[in-house]
Amino acid sequence: xxxxxxxxxxxxxxxxxxxxxxxxxxxxxxxxxxxxxxxxxxxxxxxxxxxxxxxxxxxxxxxxxxxxxxxxxxxxxxxxxxxxxxxxxxxxxxxxxxxxxxxxxxxxxxxxxxxxxxxxxxxxxxxxxxxxxxxxxxxxxxxxxxxxxxxxxxxxxxxxxxxxxxxxxxxxxxxxxxxxxxxxxxxxxxxxxxxxxxxxxxxxxxxxxxxxxxxxxxxxxxxxxxxxxxxxxxxxxxxxxxxxxxxxxxxxxxxxxxxxxxxxxxxxxxxxxxxxxxxxxxxxxxxxxxxxxxxxxxxxxxxxxxxxxxxxxxxxx
Numbered sequence: 422x423x424x425x426x427x428x429x430x431x432x433x434x435x436x437x438x439x440x441x442x443x444x445x446x447x448x449x450x451x452x453x454x455x456x457x458x459x460x461x462x463x464x465x466x467x468x469x470x471x472x473x474x475x476x477x478x479x480x481x482x483x484x485x486x487x488x489x490x491x492x493x494x495x496x497x498x499x500x501x502x503x504x505x506x507x508x509x510x511x512x513x514x515x516x517x518x519x520x521x522x523x524x525x526x527x528x529x530x531x532x533x534x535x536x537x538x539x540x541x542x543x544x545x546x547x548x549x550x551x552x553x554x555x556x557x558x559x560x561x562x563x564x565x566x567x568x569x570x571x572x573x574x575x576x577x578x579x580x581x582x583x584x585x586x587x588x589x590x591x592x593x594x595x596x597x598x599x600x601x602x603x604x605x606x607x608x609x610x611x612x613x614x615x616x617x618x619x620x621x622x623x624x625x626x627x628x629x630x631x632x633x634x635x636x637x638x639x640x641x642x643x644x645x646x647x648x649x650x651x652x653x654x655x656x657x658x659x660x661x662x663x664x665x666x667x668x669x670x671x672x673x674x675x676x677x678x679x680x681x682x683x684x685x686x687x688x689x690x691x692x693x694x695x696x697x698x699x700x701x702x703x704x705x706x707x708x709x710x711x712x713x714x715x716x717x718x719x720x721x722x723x724x725x726x727x728x729x730x731x732x733x734x735x736x737x738x
Contacts, residue, residue: 425473427715431476434488435472442489465676482525531701537710561634562635566584567698571587578610582611592622601713680702
């Protein structure tokens with residue numbers, strides 16, 4: 422696993438940059454107990470996570486991009502208001518400057534996804550005995566729709582039943598035995614079948630006989646273990662805990678307003694619209710994973726029960 426260990430000096434540099442960018446008044450105490458809450462409210466992560474991101478991307482950014490511009494990109498995704506509001510928060514750069522720097526940062530963060538979101542991380546903390554004998558699930562998998570402004574011309578493939586309007590869909594798989602996001606695919610059109618998405622994406626990344634825990638909405642592949650697939654009540658209860666952990670991933674990601682409100686950056690081409698939404702999603706996926714690794718966030722322990730989840734392909738239906 423990749424190890425991130427920003428130094429205290431690096432963290433202080435980011436904090437000092439944030440203080441200057443925000444124009445924090447000298448009459449208020451900066452080093453207070455609510456400092457990290459302030460970072461999370463404005464930028465979506467604490468200063469340790471933000472520093473780790475800077476350390477990873479600083480060798481891949483444009484020459485005229487600096488620490489303060491990292492804060493532009495994070496604030497853009499977290500607040501996702503009008504450009505004038507964004508500029509007012511960070512000291513009134515021009516709208517053009519803010520827009521260019523923010524999008525560049527978002528793209529750079531998104532490029533960290535292959536380094537952090539790894540399918541093999543599903544085996545972290547797995548007890549040795551679970552790797553032999555009966556096939557056990559190491560992943561939970563689910564899809565989530567995100568609203569966008571209505572594309573023109575309209576096509577029903579965009580339609581999301583969840584909010585009766587246009588949207589895009591992403592599939593995310595997380596480890597059962599650790600706090601790791603292991604796989605993500607998208608954007609897909611909201612009208613696309615979740616079973617098709619599974620077969621063409623996550624299904625190609627795992628063995629043909631490895632089960633995956635899902636909710637009750639899909640199940641067209643024998644590896645997809647529905648809630649009722651289980652030997653007894655305790656197993657089915659454990660499976661519900663696994664699925665509960667899965668749902669918290671999407672709620673954490675939607676703390677960034679760019680994913681929690683209708684995405685308004687529709688472009689002239691369908692391809693460009695999907696690209697812009699994808700880089701925002703992937704960047705937030707990276708930030709969420711880093712928050713598990715070094716930011717102090719954690720999922721509730723779904724694999725602590727003595728009664729482990731044991732399901733086989735024959736039990737799916």
